[in-house]
Amino acid sequence: MAKGVVKMTVSSVTQKLGAIDVEHVGRTYTDANGNRIEALQDVSINIRPGEFISLIGPSGCGKTTLLRLIAGLDKPQAGELFLDSERIKGTNHERGLVFQQSNLFPWETIENNISAGLKARKVYKERKQEIAHYIQIAGLKGFERSYPHQVSGGMAQRASLVRALINDPKVLLLDEPLGALDSFTRIELQNKLLELWYERGTTMVLVTHDVDEAIYLSDRIVIMTPRPGKIEEVVEVKLPRPRARNDASFIALRSEILEKLHLVSSTKQIEYYL
Amino acid sequence: MSISEQYIQDKSFETNEQVASSQPEEVFSKDLHGLREKYWKKPSSIWPLLQIAPFIVALVVNFVFPTVQDVSMLPYRIFLVAVITFLMGAYVLTFINRKIKIITNHKSQFYFAVGIVLIMWDVSTTKSNFFPLPFFPSLAQILQVMVEDYQSLLISTLYSLRLLVFGFAIGTVLGLTTGVLIGWYKQWNYWLFPIIKVIGIVPAIAWIPVAMFIFPSSFYTEVFLIVICVWFPVAFMTSNGILGIQKSYFEAAKTLGGNERFLIFKVAIPGAMPSIFVGIYTAISLSFATLVISEMIGAVAGLGWYINWAKSWSNYAKVFASIIVMAIVFSFVMSVIFKIRDRVLIWQKGLLK
Numbered sequence: 001m002a003k004g005v006v007k008m009t010v011s012s013v014t015q016k017l018g019a020i021d022v023e024h025v026g027r028t029y030t031d032a033n034g035n036r037i038e039a040l041q042d043v044s045i046n047i048r049p050g051e052f053i054s055l056i057g058p059s060g061c062g063k064t065t066l067l068r069l070i071a072g073l074d075k076p077q078a079g080e081l082f083l084d085s086e087r088i089k090g091t092n093h094e095r096g097l098v099f100q101q102s103n104l105f106p107w108e109t110i111e112n113n114i115s116a117g118l119k120a121r122k123v124y125k126e127r128k129q130e131i132a133h134y135i136q137i138a139g140l141k142g143f144e145r146s147y148p149h150q151v152s153g154g155m156a157q158r159a160s161l162v163r164a165l166i167n168d169p170k171v172l173l174l175d176e177p178l179g180a181l182d183s184f185t186r187i188e189l190q191n192k193l194l195e196l197w198y199e200r201g202t203t204m205v206l207v208t209h210d211v212d213e214a215i216y217l218s219d220r221i222v223i224m225t226p227r228p229g230k231i232e233e234v235v236e237v238k239l240p241r242p243r244a245r246n247d248a249s250f251i252a253l254r255s256e257i258l259e260k261l262h263l264v265s266s267t268k269q270i271e272y273y274l
Numbered sequence: 275m276s277i278s279e280q281y282i283q284d285k286s287f288e289t290n291e292q293v294a295s296s297q298p299e300e301v302f303s304k305d306l307h308g309l310r311e312k313y314w315k316k317p318s319s320i321w322p323l324l325q326i327a328p329f330i331v332a333l334v335v336n337f338v339f340p341t342v343q344d345v346s347m348l349p350y351r352i353f354l355v356a357v358i359t360f361l362m363g364a365y366v367l368t369f370i371n372r373k374i375k376i377i378t379n380h381k382s383q384f385y386f387a388v389g390i391v392l393i394m395w396d397v398s399t400t401k402s403n404f405f406p407l408p409f410f411p412s413l414a415q416i417l418q419v420m421v422e423d424y425q426s427l428l429i430s431t432l433y434s435l436r437l438l439v440f441g442f443a444i445g446t447v448l449g450l451t452t453g454v455l456i457g458w459y460k461q462w463n464y465w466l467f468p469i470i471k472v473i474g475i476v477p478a479i480a481w482i483p484v485a486m487f488i489f490p491s492s493f494y495t496e497v498f499l500i501v502i503c504v505w506f507p508v509a510f511m512t513s514n515g516i517l518g519i520q521k522s523y524f525e526a527a528k529t530l531g532g533n534e535r536f537l538i539f540k541v542a543i544p545g546a547m548p549s550i551f552v553g554i555y556t557a558i559s560l561s562f563a564t565l566v567i568s569e570m571i572g573a574v575a576g577l578g579w580y581i582n583w584a585k586s587w588s589n590y591a592k593v594f595a596s597i598i599v600m601a602i603v604f605s606f607v608m609s610v611i612f613k614i615r616d617r618v619l620i621w622q623k624g625l626l627k
Contacts, residue, residue: 071529072529073528073529091525091528091531092529093530093531095529096529096530097525099522099526103522103523105526105527105540105541106621106622107544107547107621108544108621116530116532116540117530119536120527120530120532120540121530121531147620147621147625149625160526164529167530167531173529
């Protein structure tokens, strides 16, 4: 609870925005066989500044497509997207993206990977003394000169997290960043993510397969369905923070969400008994 | 790296000073381990000493048996003494340095065989005339020619090197530029790639007649030929390398706020470097061949020219001398390029294994 209070004050002091408005967005792909696939159909959602929101759903539901549209790596065919009422056109450092694989540049050292954003934006000289701080945040002190393949998966993912954060993005887009990690490292990184979120009040949009992860981290969970990709429901997570995974309300919410994902269907069970 | 080690490293941000201080030692032992993998011959106490013997025998044979050819033996004897001194020095150092010990041990059998070959060579030429002159000169005679004619050999070497450096530098710059253009821009790819593909297949020396009337001097002609044979493989492999880079690296660079310039210079070119060096490697081999052939045809100096000139005098000792110098110079150039490659691609170390 105390951490939540800290978060409120920080975000109000820095006045950092980061509201995303997705309005009636549609995106269709043509696959290798020439079939049209509706990745997104008439999707609308308003993400509040400083909110932690998760997109969850079976594969093919368009959650990664939606994330790439927000990042500006892809263009919608219908509808519009806005960041703080400004229309999203192309990529920008204000919308940072962390990929499923660490995706660090293999030819740069950890330090140069972390500072890549500063160089990309030509603010390296002014801000290079901050790099050490970010290396510290990532817990990578002593590994500045290592190359990405020389460190573990968790370390690489922490590096790519701060690589995006060093640009002070208003929104951090997370495309299953913890999906490829073992469960131990995963939990450690979830806590790191929360810690950074409390401190900075950055809007977080997380794509995940993991219901537990979504509940543990999010303010709201967006459940999506495939073919065509649509928002099925938005679930508000009202559990107090810090959250405990074995809490009764946590478990209840998990089964509720799983139910909505049609993975565990209580209605079917009832039919069964009848 | 085992999983437990990884875990230790992963957790090491809490105790990173310890890890950092223990790193150099670990690297050193890994280095020695790598050495043993590369120099795999079984450790022996005899071979490092035994390898010196045939060279001493060669020296004795050279002194004891009468010489039937007209040749100055001094350069050959100095050469043998130098080799013996070198091997003895290496043997002494094996007691001090572990690295030298491993390498000397590994190479000793080979040096032993080289010594035997030298004895046989000397006996079958200067001592017996079994292989007749002028086609099969002795090593003594080749060395004698090298010493006596060192000035023209040196000038020829410098000529060839100058040609190689100019041609190679221009060719690489042009190759990189065209490679980036056709690898990055669709329009450039559309217009230039077919030309590169077709012209690249034709050996550079086929252009000799054309180049000879286009360029004012033989030097420019030769530079042109080397540029041609460097340009296309480098361009081809550069564009290939850029097209082979994972899209997600470009996407990451974009979301970090990188503009096109950043994408080209910080992602496309470094990402294509492994492929670029394959192109450079191909190019350097081709340019050695082109260099020698083009010098044989129109040049006024150079190692290729030297071979041709010596041949017309039937001085095969000079031909062999030139070949030996070529072998030394070209392997030196090669090793410089490998050094540069290892430096540039240091990030790949351990990635491909």
